[in-house]
Amino acid sequence: MRKRIAVIILLFIIVAVVVTIVERSFKTDAELIRVRIDEFEKAYNGGDLEGVLSCMDRKNQNKYEGSIGILNGLIGLSGLNIGLENLFGVGVGMSDDDVMSIKIDKINIDGGTAVVNGKMTLYGVTQSAAFDMVKENNNWYIKKIK
Numbered sequence: 001m002r003k004r005i006a007v008i009i010l011l012f013i014i015v016a017v018v019v020t021i022v023e024r025s026f027k028t029d030a031e032l033i034r035v036r037i038d039e040f041e042k043a044y045n046g047g048d049l050e051g052v053l054s055c056m057d058r059k060n061q062n063k064y065e066g067s068i069g070i071l072n073g074l075i076g077l078s079g080l081n082i083g084l085e086n087l088f089g090v091g092v093g094m095s096d097d098d099v100m101s102i103k104i105d106k107i108n109i110d111g112g113t114a115v116v117n118g119k120m121t122l123y124g125v126t127q128s129a130a131f132d133m134v135k136e137n138n139n140w141y142i143k144k145i146k
Contacts, residue, residue, distance in 0.1 A: 030107045033114055033133055033140045037102055040142060045098040057134050057141040099123050114140065 027035070036055055043051025053061050104118040112135040120129035132144040 029109050029114070029135070029140065033107055033109075033116060034104060036133070036140045036142065037104060037116060037131065041098075041100055041102050044100045055142050057136060057143045060143065095123075102129070111135075113143075120145075 040052060040055040043049075043055065053064055056064065099122065101121045102118060103120075104116055106117045108115045108117070114133040114135075116131040116133060118129055118131075119126055130146045131142055132146070133140045134143045135141075
């Protein structure tokens, strides 16, 4: 009985992994870029700093995580038991509505890089925005926002 349950669970996991791989492999680069921008917007509006950073390319993730670590250490020296992740969440959480929205107008892909042009509204102010993207490990990440 236990073996049968273990086999069923294992089969379920295998099917879930295969479905995820197949689903991702059928998406175009433009669709994957849209997914990444949507994840970025959702993480930002949710006050999820870790989620925001996971949308960045590896170099920027390392840079920001290192900076956050240093600043958290300095905050800790002051005796406060709070980190930048908490402050980010509180800042975003003080708004009743989403604080950021992104409307994509055009995606220009050139091999392993892309530029996403559109409009970004941040705290009620709308302006043109360009997201420089880079493809790493068959997925797209934000390199720079202009």
